[in-house]
Amino acid sequence: MYSGMSQESNRGExxxxxxxxxxxxxxxxxxxxxxxxxxxAAMKKGLNVVMSEVxxxxxxxxxxxxxxxFGEVHSPLIEEGAADLLIAFEPTxxxxxxxxxNRESLVIVxxxxxxxxxxxxxxxxxxELSLVFEELKAKIKNLVVIDAQKVAKEAGNIIxxxxxLLGAAVATPNFPVDKELIIQSMxxxxxxxxxxxNLRAFERGFEEVEN
Amino acid sequence: xxxxxxxxxxxxxxxxxxxxxxxxxxALEGGVxxxxxxxxxxxxxxxxxxxxxxxxxxxxxxxxSNEKVALEVSVAAAAAGLRSFVFMKHVGLNVAxxxxxxxxxxxxxxxxxxxxxxxxxxxxxxxxxDNRIMARLAGIPMLEPxxxxxxxxxMKYGFDLSEQxxxxxxxxxxxxxxxxxxxxxxxxxxxxKKKGFxxxxxxxxxxxxxxxxxxxxxxxxKLIKIEQIANISPLxxxxxxxxxxxxxxxxxxxxNYVMDVVTANDWKVKILKxxxxxxxxxKLVLNFIxxxxxxxxxxxxxPVMEKEILAIIGKHNLNKxxxxxxxxxxxxxxxxxxxxxxxxxxxxxxxxxxxxxWVFTKLPxxxxxxxxxxxxxxxxxxxxxxxxxxxxxxxxEEIIYSTDIGCYALGLEPPYKMGDYCISMGSSIGIGxxxxxxxxxxxxxxxxxxTFFHAGIPGLINAIHNKDKILLVVMDNRITGMTGGQxxxxxxxxxxGNPAPEVSIEEIARGVGAGLVKxxxxxxxxxxxxxxxxxxxxxxxxxxxxxxxxxxITDAENRRKGISVKYIINQEECTKCMICxxxxxxxxIYVAKDGSININPLLxxxxxxxxxxxxxxxxxxxx
Numbered sequence: 001m002y003s004g005m006s007q008e009s010n011r012g013e014x015x016x017x018x019x020x021x022x023x024x025x026x027x028x029x030x031x032x033x034x035x036x037x038x039x040x041a042a043m044k045k046g047l048n049v050v051m052s053e054v055x056x057x058x059x060x061x062x063x064x065x066x067x068x069x070f071g072e073v074h075s076p077l078i079e080e081g082a083a084d085l086l087i088a089f090e091p092t093x094x095x096x097x098x099x100x101x102n103r104e105s106l107v108i109v110x111x112x113x114x115x116x117x118x119x120x121x122x123x124x125x126x127x128e129l130s131l132v133f134e135e136l137k138a139k140i141k142n143l144v145v146i147d148a149q150k151v152a153k154e155a156g157n158i159i160x161x162x163x164x165l166l167g168a169a170v171a172t173p174n175f176p177v178d179k180e181l182i183i184q185s186m187x188x189x190x191x192x193x194x195x196x197x198n199l200r201a202f203e204r205g206f207e208e209v210e211n
Numbered sequence: 212x213x214x215x216x217x218x219x220x221x222x223x224x225x226x227x228x229x230x231x232x233x234x235x236x237x238a239l240e241g242g243v244x245x246x247x248x249x250x251x252x253x254x255x256x257x258x259x260x261x262x263x264x265x266x267x268x269x270x271x272x273x274x275x276s277n278e279k280v281a282l283e284v285s286v287a288a289a290a291a292g293l294r295s296f297v298f299m300k301h302v303g304l305n306v307a308x309x310x311x312x313x314x315x316x317x318x319x320x321x322x323x324x325x326x327x328x329x330x331x332x333x334x335x336x337x338x339x340x341d342n343r344i345m346a347r348l349a350g351i352p353m354l355e356p357x358x359x360x361x362x363x364x365x366m367k368y369g370f371d372l373s374e375q376x377x378x379x380x381x382x383x384x385x386x387x388x389x390x391x392x393x394x395x396x397x398x399x400x401x402x403x404k405k406k407g408f409x410x411x412x413x414x415x416x417x418x419x420x421x422x423x424x425x426x427x428x429x430x431x432x433k434l435i436k437i438e439q440i441a442n443i444s445p446l447x448x449x450x451x452x453x454x455x456x457x458x459x460x461x462x463x464x465x466x467n468y469v470m471d472v473v474t475a476n477d478w479k480v481k482i483l484k485x486x487x488x489x490x491x492x493x494k495l496v497l498n499f500i501x502x503x504x505x506x507x508x509x510x511x512x513x514p515v516m517e518k519e520i521l522a523i524i525g526k527h528n529l530n531k532x533x534x535x536x537x538x539x540x541x542x543x544x545x546x547x548x549x550x551x552x553x554x555x556x557x558x559x560x561x562x563x564x565x566x567x568x569w570v571f572t573k574l575p576x577x578x579x580x581x582x583x584x585x586x587x588x589x590x591x592x593x594x595x596x597x598x599x600x601x602x603x604x605x606x607x608e609e610i611i612y613s614t615d616i617g618c619y620a621l622g623l624e625p626p627y628k629m630g631d632y633c634i635s636m637g638s639s640i641g642i643g644x645x646x647x648x649x650x651x652x653x654x655x656x657x658x659x660x661x662t663f664f665h666a667g668i669p670g671l672i673n674a675i676h677n678k679d680k681i682l683l684v685v686m687d688n689r690i691t692g693m694t695g696g697q698x699x700x701x702x703x704x705x706x707x708g709n710p711a712p713e714v715s716i717e718e719i720a721r722g723v724g725a726g727l728v729k730x731x732x733x734x735x736x737x738x739x740x741x742x743x744x745x746x747x748x749x750x751x752x753x754x755x756x757x758x759x760x761x762x763x764i765t766d767a768e769n770r771r772k773g774i775s776v777k778y779i780i781n782q783e784e785c786t787k788c789m790i791c792x793x794x795x796x797x798x799x800i801y802v803a804k805d806g807s808i809n810i811n812p813l814l815x816x817x818x819x820x821x822x823x824x825x826x827x828x829x830x831x832x833x834x
Binding site for chain 2: 026036039040043048049050051052053054055061062063072073074075076077078079080081092095096098099115116117118119120121123124125126127131132135139158159188189
């Protein structure tokens with residue numbers, strides 16, 4: 001759905017028929033895994049769901065985007081300004097995706113920065129973190145900031161930050177899939193030995209938003 | 212979902228599959244017996260799945276040495292009456308083209324599908340070629356799926372069509388179809404025959420002129436018959452949204468964008484989705500054109516259907532306006548998305564474009580180019596070579612770095628800047644030969660192990676026979692790395708996961724007569740630098756093999772063994788000389804806000820090469 005147009009004119013029926021989640025992170029953060037878990041859970045619920053993911057050269061330390069669309073949809077790409085939910089696994093990546101959201105979108109941002117090597121080399125710049133958060137607050141109405149790295153560490157493993165963010169997303173009001181189905185899907189998609197720690201991370205993320 | 216479910220998933224069940232995974236399931240439901248490939252994104256995951264399940268599925272699967280060989284393996288299987296499936300990225304079909312085109316002449320006995328995964332926008336490719344043109348060049352029937360369900364269903368349909376007309380079928384996907392996930396309803400898996408039997412018939416399988424003149428005639432006859440099918444096939448369908456003013460002709464990924472835009476905005480148009488798209492269904496299209504006032508072509512990359520339609524309009528003397536790429540309604544380059552289609556369609560339908568309400572940031576955002584991983588052996592090779600060049604006081608402008616397709620092409624990035632020329636798989640050596648003859652500059656060619664086996668060997672033979680002066684660095688990381696880690700002829704395992712003979716790069720280099728051949732471990736910087744110094748002073752063809760497994764292999768092994776080594780910087784010893792940051796440039800090493808240099812434990816791979824780089828020996832194992 002083209003935001004700013006059909007959402008304005010048709011607020012109601014059409015909007016409720018679709019839900020769109022835009023996930024952005026850096027290669028290695030587990031955005032694809034988190035998205036697949038949501039997609040499979042949605043399928044179990046009986047929703048139509050399509051997803052776009054990134055493989056290949058683009059994954060090596062670069063920005064990684066996955067897109068999920070639910071409902072009456074065909075293509076896996078989200079229109080400008082049309083994401084209902086943006087999950088940014090890194091603060092500057094949230095700023096990079098502002099064109100995907102509108103005033104009503106909900107945005108979850110991991111506050112833990114990942115500074116690329118280009119910054120140490122002096123060929124690119126990472127803005128002052130406080131400015132990044134000021135900018136996020138200024139530009140986004142419905143903003144949730146979580147230190148997913150810290151929460152994941154407390155839950156038992158720092159690499160579970162994707163599950164912290166997933167938990168946070170599932171706790172948001174309009175999330176299209178039930179928590180139980182997500183948990184079931186996690187168990188089916190994660191290595192058995194890491195399910196427990198990931199579930200802990202997921203619950204912690206869930207609580208962050210619910211409280 | 213576990214990968215095994217692609218095989219074991221029950222009929223009537225549903226899986227959330229990637230387009231590439233759906234291709235595997237489709238092949239299994241079509242009773243495939245022989246599967247071959249050379250890895251290439253966006254088709255790579257098809258092979259990764261077969262690699263895991265082929266044994267259990269009772270299917271023969273191999274990672275062939277290149278796409279041409281892969282195609283030939285599948286062609287022979289189909290000639291022997293088995294169903295076969297070969298897949299590759301779009302440019303892989305260029306490598307296979309010689310056999311591909313003639314295979315359409317000879318035809319097949321068992322069904323055969325050639326899948327080409329095109330890469331509009333070139334996310335991981337060297338060009339944006341549109342292989343729908345290859346279908347026309349070869350005269351091969353083509354199917355274009357729009358989603359994973361269609362990928363799966365069309366595999367089975369393709370096998371049947373292929374057998375019916377004894378002709379291979381081209382399945383054209385694009386990145387957004389190969390890497391799109393969607394719900395796929397499963398059918399039954401059919402076990403293919405284990406072995407076929409080749410019935411001799413030289414007039415079908417030998418392409419001497421006396422035979423091919425007849426084959427050419429037969430091919431055209433087949434295409435005419437298949438066009439009749441395309442004209443009435445339910446694969447080519449009309450979707451009437453309640454309007455005859457504008458007719459949109461589309462297919463593949465572009466169909467999805469059209470549908471999303473039309474449904475969201477409730478636009479009254481008529482859509483023709485062309486899935487069995489070559490031979491182009493002229494009669495069907497003609498009737499569609501006649502039923503609407505004007506036509507918009509929604510197709511990605513080249514105006515292939517647009518030109519077909521202009522030809523039909525010309526042939527039948529119709530007066531219809533055609534919107535598409537040729538009149539600038541839609542862009543000629545890069546992949547489409549719903550916004551591009553919205554804008555194009557809004558223009559044609561005279562709709563008012565909505566005012567953009569979204570916001571952007573003025574803050575500078577860091578760039579994140581693709582980079583060699585922490586622990587990547589290529590970084591060590593580049594560092595040692597750079598040091599050798601510096602110590603020999605060779606001038607950078609006097610050296611031409613001819614590089615190749617693979618992760619190591621990232622060596623072109625600063626600080627190494629060791630990539631001046633790269634065009635195709637294996638080209639580093641042939642290009643090196645040319646520069647060696649055309650200039651007095653020093654030529655250094657880089658090639659990976661898999662790429663060497665793929666297309667590097669003829670170049671090396673050429674260099675030796677024609678007395679070129681090249682330092683060839685074969686960066687043997689024991690894997691086909693860029694595509695996600697597939698085995699190649701240099702490693703002791705095959706596509707079925709069975710033990711296999713390792714083909715020795717060193718013995719090939721010696722066997723064809725390279726003057727200096729040495730294998731070194733690039734993680735030993737001192738020794739590597741020494742060998743490079745020697746090689747750089749040698750006149751002739753030198754082959755230096757830097758052998759050290761890809762960091763992905765080492766990581767997996769360490770995880771299995773429970774080993775985790777991390778390094779830290781001893782801040783008391785560190786003089787902030789910046790050599791590790793600026794000259795070595797491992798993504799795990801960074802400068803903190805206070806100016807201190809640190810190693811990110813989340814990224815550190817534990818290779819320890821940085822300890823050799825540090826002149827103060829300030830980097831040590833974290834306890």
